[in-house]
Amino acid sequence: MVNFKNxxxxxxxxxxxxxxxxxxxxxxxxxxxxxxxKELKQDLTWLKKECEIFANDFRxxxxxxSANEFLACVKRxxxxxxxxxxxxxxxxxxxxxxxxxxERTKFLSDIQEKITMYTSSLIFFNxxxxxxxxxxxxxxxxxxxxxxxxxxxxxxxRALQPYQLSDELEKFLHELGIVGDAWEKLFDETISGLEFSxxxxxxxxxxxxxxxxxxxxxxxxxxxxxxxxxxSKNIKIFARIHNTQAKEKExxxxxxxxxxxxxxxxxxxxxxxEVVEALRNAVVASYPKLSHRxxxxxxxxxxxxxxxxxxxxxxxxxxxxxxxxxxxxxxxx
Numbered sequence: 230m231v232n233f234k235n236x237x238x239x240x241x242x243x244x245x246x247x248x249x250x251x252x253x254x255x256x257x258x259x260x261x262x263x264x265x266x267k268e269l270k271q272d273l274t275w276l277k278k279e280c281e282i283f284a285n286d287f288r289x290x291x292x293x294x295s296a297n298e299f300l301a302c303v304k305r306x307x308x309x310x311x312x313x314x315x316x317x318x319x320x321x322x323x324x325x326x327x328x329x330x331x332e333r334t335k336f337l338s339d340i341q342e343k344i345t346m347y348t349s350s351l352i353f354f355n356x357x358x359x360x361x362x363x364x365x366x367x368x369x370x371x372x373x374x375x376x377x378x379x380x381x382x383x384x385x386x387r388a389l390q391p392y393q394l395s396d397e398l399e400k401f402l403h404e405l406g407i408v409g410d411a412w413e414k415l416f417d418e419t420i421s422g423l424e425f426s427x428x429x430x431x432x433x434x435x436x437x438x439x440x441x442x443x444x445x446x447x448x449x450x451x452x453x454x455x456x457x458x459x460x461s462k463n464i465k466i467f468a469r470i471h472n473t474q475a476k477e478k479e480x481x482x483x484x485x486x487x488x489x490x491x492x493x494x495x496x497x498x499x500x501x502x503e504v505v506e507a508l509r510n511a512v513v514a515s516y517p518k519l520s521h522r523x524x525x526x527x528x529x530x531x532x533x534x535x536x537x538x539x540x541x542x543x544x545x546x547x548x549x550x551x552x553x554x555x556x557x558x559x560x561x562x
Contacts, residue, residue: 251552255326260319264336269319272312277347279309283403284350291357292365296373303379306354313344328421334414345407352400358383359390388496392485402481409477416470419463425455441542444550453539 261269287294294302306477315409320340324333370377393399425437428451440452460467478490495502528536530545544550553561 249552250556251345252555255322257322259381260322264323269316273343276309276312276316276344279305279312280347283309286351288353289357291354292361292526296376298367299369300373300376303376306351309348309351313348316340317344325417328414328417330525334418338411338414341410342407345404349400349403352396352403355386355389356393356396356399359387359393385497385499388499392493392496394484398484409474410529412474416467417464419470423459423463425452425459427451427455441539442544444544444548446540446543449539449543450537452539548553 263269289375291299291302317340320337324330324337327333360560366380366383370380394402420434423434425432425434427440427448428435437452437456440448443449443508482490482493485493489502491505492502496507523543524536527540527543527545528534530547531543532546533540
């Protein structure tokens with residue numbers, strides 16, 4: 230699914246898009262034709278009704294389901310996830326085309342709120358799944374091979390069992406997620422609305438960041454200084470967003486009994502904390518012989534006494550300054 234014009238960073242709205250040829254455009258019609266489409270409204274109506282029916286059919290009953298019944302339950306839950314995913318993908322991709330567009334922002338918020346409220350009745354599924362006795366699912370797997378395909382999914386859900394809260398608190402946190410999403414949208418809208426004055430031009434963030442890879446050192450310096458200047462003017466709102474989100478996560482992690490801020494991510498990634506720590510330590514230990522050595526070589530290649538921050542992403546002197554059009558790029562790939 231290609232084709233969906235990026236309004237925020239469109240070739241026609243940024244200087245860096247010049248001479249790139251006929252760039253592709255996104256097309257979300259594979260999801261829905263538009264925000265008022267019959268298919269979208271039907272999916273929202275179906276989702277609301279199916280969530281209610283699913284909860285009535287299976288709440289408090291998972292432990293008594295046969296292997297075939299459990300498979301039917303999982304497939305219905307899977308369809309609910311697919312439909313809600315389709316809705317939020319359409320609203321989200323459309324929003325990220327232009328995060329400063331009020332109509333797109335409202336549409337995404339409306340879809341997020343509806344999905345959150347509709348699916349709040351499904352919180353019981355993961356909670357009851359984690360309350361099943363050890364070996365219960367293994368017995369069901371042995372009775373239905375198709376059900377065993379879902380074992381990796383169930384394993385990830387059950388990995389959260391020691392950190393699971395009460396049914397009421399889990400439902401509360403699920404519905405509270407709308408608030409966290411609002412902080413994220415505030416960040417996206419703020420940063421995408423920033424404007425940077427470069428010479429006689431007024432650029433957006435993407436175009437200004439691209440200056441940091443320009444062959445002309447004066448342009449890189451100008452871009453870096455303007456980025457620092459504009460970011461500094463907005464540091465209060467960025468700090469408020471970051472600190473609020475960080476504190477919210479800290480509180481939730483404490484209630485769940487997570488041993489570290491990173492632990493929830495490790496569980497989601499299905500990787501042991503020790504593995505991540507070992508990788509991190511190996512990378513840090515390699516700084517002197519990799520990154521430090523690379524930047525020293527780069528300083529020599531660029532014939533500079535020392536590197537400034539705007540030289541970090543500078544192209545090497547031997548690199549070509551040629552602009553590759555989209556057509557040529559597709560042929561190369």
